[in-house]
Amino acid sequence: MVAFRFHQYQVVGRALPTPGDEHPKIYRMKLWAINEVRAKSKFWYFLRKLKKVKKSNGQVLAINEIFERNPTTIKNYGIWLRYQSRTGYHNMYKEYRDTTLNGAVEQMYNEMASRHRVRSRCIQIIKTATVHFKLCKRDNTKQFHNSEIKFPLVYRKVRPPTRKLKTTFKAWRPNLFM
C-alpha cells in the first residue's frame, strides 16, 4: 500500500489541574493530520473552540495513530465535512469506496482540491462513518454495489513496465484495444 498522506490520530488531553479543579475532564479526539505534531496542534485548535482550555493551560495525555482494522475488505465511507470556500463556509457529505478510511480521506482531500479548489487547511472533517450499502446516497458508489459487476476496459494505454524503459519516440502506433 502506498503511504498515506493523512494519518488518523487519537489525541487525548485535558486542562492542567488547578487548585480549583483537581481532576479536570479528559477529552479525546480523533482527527486527521499529516504527522503527530500537526495532530496535537489541531487538537488544541478544536478543543479551544469547544471548551475553555488552551495549549498553555492544558496537556496532551496520549496521542496514538489509528490503523485500519480490515484493509482487505472494501467499504463505503461517508465523510461529513465543513469547508471554507471563497465566499463562506459550507457543509458537505461525500461518499467514497475504499479499503481503508485513510484512503477514503485522502480521496476526499484530493477531490475537494480538484472540484472545488479547496486546500486541505480549509477543510474540517466533522464525521466519518462506514456506510452500509443500502444506506448509500450517491449513485457513483451505488453503481458498484453489484455482485456480478462486469465491464470492459475500454482505453488501454500500454506503458513500459519501468520508467527506465520509457522512450520519447516509438516506431509504431499504439494499439489501445484490450
Place this chain on the structure above:
Amino acid sequence: MVSLLLIQRRYRTRTPLYSPLPPPNPSFCLDCRRASPSRSSRFTPPPPLASPTAARMPFKRFVEIGRVALVNYGKDYGRLVVIVDVVDQNRALVDAPDMVRCQINFKRLSLTDIKIDIKRVPKKTTLIKAMEEADVKTKWENSSWGKKLIVQKRRAALNDFDRFKVMLAKIKRGGAIRQELAKLKKASTA
C-alpha cells in the same frame, strides 16, 4: 500517406460499439399483420435486445469477479492475480495464493482470457481451491502469452555458457534450413 488511408478504411468498417436495434419483426407490425392474416396465427417472440452481455460487443475480456489478470507495472510485476472485487472505476481488489489481498489500479493490470468461478471476495482457501479446479496454472502456461513469458524468463536467466550453446544451436538450425532450401531450389530449377 498510404498508411493513413489504410487506417481510415479500417475505422470506417469497424463494427459499432453498441449494435443498432434489430429490424422490427413483421409479425408484430400491425400493418403487416393486417396485410398477411395467415402470419398472425404464428406467434414469434420478439428478438432479444442487444445487451452488453450479448456477443455483439467487440470486447472479449471484462473486468469481473474471477477474472485472472497479469500485473504489468510496479512491485508485483509479472504476477498472476485474480480480481476478487471492484473498488471503483479505477481500482480492483485483487488476490493471489501467495500474497496478501490488496487493491490495485486497472492501469497496472492486463486482463487475460482466463476466468475462474468464485463469489465476491472469497476466503483464501476457497480461492486456492477454485484456482486449482479451473487449472489456471496449466491454462496460463499453455496459452501463447504464457509461453512467451516463460521463454523470456528462460532467456533472461541464461549464463554465458548457455548463451554459447544457444549460439551453436542457432548455427546448426540455420545450416539445416539452408540445406533444405538449397534442395528445394535445385528441385524447382531442375
